[in-house]
Amino acid sequence: MTATNAPAAIGLHGLRKSYGATEVLPALEAELRGGEFTVILGPSGCGKSTLLNCIAGLERLSAGRITIAGREVQEAEPKDRGIAMVFQNYALYPHMSVAGNIGYALKVARVPRAEREARIAAAARIVDLGDYLHRRPSELSGGQRQRVAIARAVVREPQVLLYDEPLSNLDAKLRQDMRMELAGLHRRIGATSVFVTHDQVEAMTLADRIMVLNRGRIEQFATPQEIYHAPATAFVAGFIGAPAMTLLDVAGEGGWLRLSDGTVLARHRHQGAALLGIRPEQVLADPAGVPARVIYREDLGAHSVLTLQLGDGSRLQMAAGPGRPVAASSDIRIALPAGALHLFDPLTGRAFARHPVPSDAMKVQDDAIPS
Ligand SMILES: Nc1ncnc2c1ncn2[C@@H]1O[C@H](COP(=O)(O)OP(=O)(O)OP(=O)(O)O)[C@@H](O)[C@H]1O
Ligand SMILES: [Mg+2]
CATH class of the missing domain: 2.40.50.140 (Nucleic acid-binding proteins)
Known part of the structure; x- marks a missing residue:
């Protein structure tokens, strides 16, 4: 996300993932363009989270390579991949303030206090929580809590933001609001974003390009308009x-x-x-x-x-x-x-x-x- 770096593209090269005899991802080949918002869309169990976790380094590949900004990362620790991840179940620390939650990773990384506070304030502003820094999670709405979870990822200034169904726990109206906020966030910070969902409305509204997965295979990887008007497969x-x-x-x-x-x-x-x-x-x-x-x-x-x-x-x-x-x-x-x-x-x-x-x-x- 740092303004001096070009946005990081993500390359998936012959990426395979099996659990025992079960092959979940059979040799994926794709390039997720730097700075784009890619949505990985597919039915439950098709391998979306597995793919995201492979990119994040939470799962080891069975074969193949992953590049981020041209660098091979499949052997790198998650913390060394320049990524930050937002999950569906965004556990916040209940005893910490919003600021404490957002800045926790920076504190662990021993970022000096003054810089930490500046980055916390900036991240909170990005998700529109600037006035809530001293609240506890219990004093926030569901959508505000999810925004804290997003700020917690943004504050690390990642090259790549990964989201795994971050809106699934929210009600319909809030999901719509959050879609708009995520789109705005992406425009403002320009990090390469990968967003997993089984909700085609989220995919159509948020994506620059949608990767449609079916049993671990890419059915089509194209713009929402192409996916809608020119589906490649039944x-x-x-x-x-x-x-x-x-x-x-x-x-x-x-x-x-x-x-x-x-x-x-x-x-x-x-x-x-x-x-x-x-x-x-x-x-x-x-x-x-x-x-x-x-x-x-x-x-x-x-x-x-x-x-x-x-x-x-x-x-x-x-x-x-x-x-x-x-x-x-x-x-x-x-x-x-x-x-x-x-x-x-x-x-x-x-x-x-x-x-x-x-x-x-x-x-x-x-x-x-x-x-
Ligand atoms: N640790 C594991 N051991 C064995 N099989 C697994 C493991 N984790 C996932 N799987 C299997 O891999 C397949 C893909 O799982 P994955 O979680 O990636 O699906 P998903 O597309 O994210 O689904 P959902 O939309 O339900 O979250 C599923 O069939 C699942 O049962
Ligand atoms: Mg999943």
Whole structure:
């Protein structure tokens, strides 16, 4: 974080991690760019914490190398890696003030008192706790306590900040506030940040680039916009979006995509079996379209989400605006616009063709689509 140093990139080179016979991370290859906010996203048990702990030095690699700012660190002690970590369970010392908690690591490192106090004050200001330095943790809200935990990491002026689900214990409103604060913090200090979560909203809102992990493998490592608009695999498509993309088994023949019962779904030149993906918000009502039965309706206020059943029994979700209420167990007709269709190989899950990303949404090129 020191202003004179360029932000530290993190390189993962053939990184493997096994516990006994269980391989959790099978040979990861990736470059996390210096100064970027990388979110590692994936379902429970996919290896997110394991990967973060390997970067932090809390776990030993089974094979491979990790570089931070070009230096190999896989054999280095955690304290010598230039990192600081924020956990979900941020245990604060209850008998110490906010200042004492923030400055504890500096005290242990025998940083002189005057410098310590200046750094504590600066870190507290960054997380907006400047007026709370003398409080005890018990006199703070959950969000304020989490900010103390973040300040405790920031005060060490790390090159790299690692977060493992730091917002999971907070309520929905507080999580949203903290997302905004973390984004602001990242802009102010510019340290390379790696943030683990299984919450795709956190990933979409915080990340410069998202690494989507599935059973220890990188499914896609790209900007939120690319992940959303051009998912590289059916797994990514089915993980991102609230609700996520619907995936249907279809067959393409003679310019049409059909369900197994022969129902024509959409025009498309694909030949053969495919997984057809479509986002709920892109399904349209169309009196001349495909017949569907509304089997469930979730009213979310601003819009509702309909679960539809199609001719072959498969299900599809559709987001409907507030204008046209649709009753459950009514019959409707829908259209799947050609531009909204994503086709994936049913065997490998890979996209047959990548969708273009709207140009105004493009921040950085993705360069790590696994092959
Ligand atoms: N010490 C260990 N010994 C054996 N297996 C382990 C150990 N630690 C983790 N695992 C296994 O490794 C896999 C990945 O665990 P990890 O904690 O990295 O997942 P995660 O993606 O962080 O999940 P969550 O979102 O639930 O925190 C899991 O299947 C887990 O059971
Ligand atoms: Mg975890």
